[in-house]
Amino acid sequence: MEKDILQEDAQIIVIILIAILVLLVMAGALILFFFFSRKKISNAELEKATLALAYQKELLHTTIETQEKERKRIAQDLHDAISSKLNVVSLSTNVLIDGQIEQEEEKETLHRILDITTNTLESSRRLAHNLLPPILENFGLQAAIEELCDEFSSSKKVTVSYDISYQDSLSKNDELHLFRILQELLNNSVRHGKASSVDLTITDTDVLSLHYVDNGTGFDINLVGKNKGIGLKNIESRVEILEGSIDYHSTPGQGAEFNISITHS
Incomplete structure (x- = not known):
């Protein structure tokens, strides 16, 4: 037991x-x-x-x-x-x-x-x-962009069509960054893209959106991704400073398209 x-x-x-x-x-x-x-x-x-x-x-x-x-x-x-x-x-x-x-x-x-x-x-x-464009300081971003577009159109090298609705949502410093971005886009379209027409739309509601299209020679997205020029780097740097987002599309011979969005701070 x-x-x-x-x-x-x-x-x-x-x-x-x-x-x-x-x-x-x-x-x-x-x-x-x-x-x-x-x-x-x-x-x-x-x-x-x-x-x-x-x-x-x-x-x-x-x-x-x-x-x-x-x-x-x-x-x-x-x-x-x-x-x-x-x-x-x-x-x-x-x-x-x-x-x-x-x-x-x-x-x-x-x-x-x-x-x-x-x-x-x-x-x-x-x-x-x-x-520092005086019109930007004295009359605001919309007037400065309209004048910039008209100046490019008056050169007879390119026709810039624009539809801008801006609600003064950015600081003066940020407005200058956006102005320089557009200036760079137009310069690239004329000098490098040999574009004859540009369409620009800016809307400003909860998000400021910039839509830019030209009919220039375009570029290869894959090649640009590996070796970006100073112009495109400058644009991306300014968008980053603005805490915005950018995407672009292009095909050789078929122009270029840029979309930039900036959320109000």
Whole structure:
């Protein structure tokens, strides 16, 4: 009888030990599962952070590259449109000061100085307009965009049709970014795309939406994805600053289409 009881107790102890062992194995398995899962999540988060950092570096690089390009352009414009002309004025003035020319030649020199200074004033106004359009500051974004479109149309190189409904939803700084985006789009359409017509629509409700289409030569989306030009990088950088989204479609020989959306802050 006692032997049977001892055997039963031994079996119970074995069962308990097996149960404890099973629980320990399960606990170990759970610990390993959570460890590797957490490690996988950490790796994914690290990879995501690395990609975000790389994107921010690229964005910063693009912004700096754009700024340097603008500085070079402004410096070249100042040299070509102002410095060189003022140098001619200086030389002509020295000739007048010497007083060793005939009256008729003196009159011609004065007229030449007047023409040069008039052209220089016009060039300086144009440079100031390109840096910060007065109409944008004084009359707002819609008027500035309409004037920009009309200026391109008046060049006879392209016809720009527009339908703009803007509700003053952006800050002045953000308005300048959007203006520069459109300026870049138009420049690309004319210079690179050789477009003859552009259609622009801007609506401003809960989201500001810009729809832009040209009939230019277009481009290969796959090639652009690998090697974006400074113009497209500049546009994407400004959209990123505006915390907006952009998508574009194009086929060689069939123009280009851009859609930009900016949610009101």
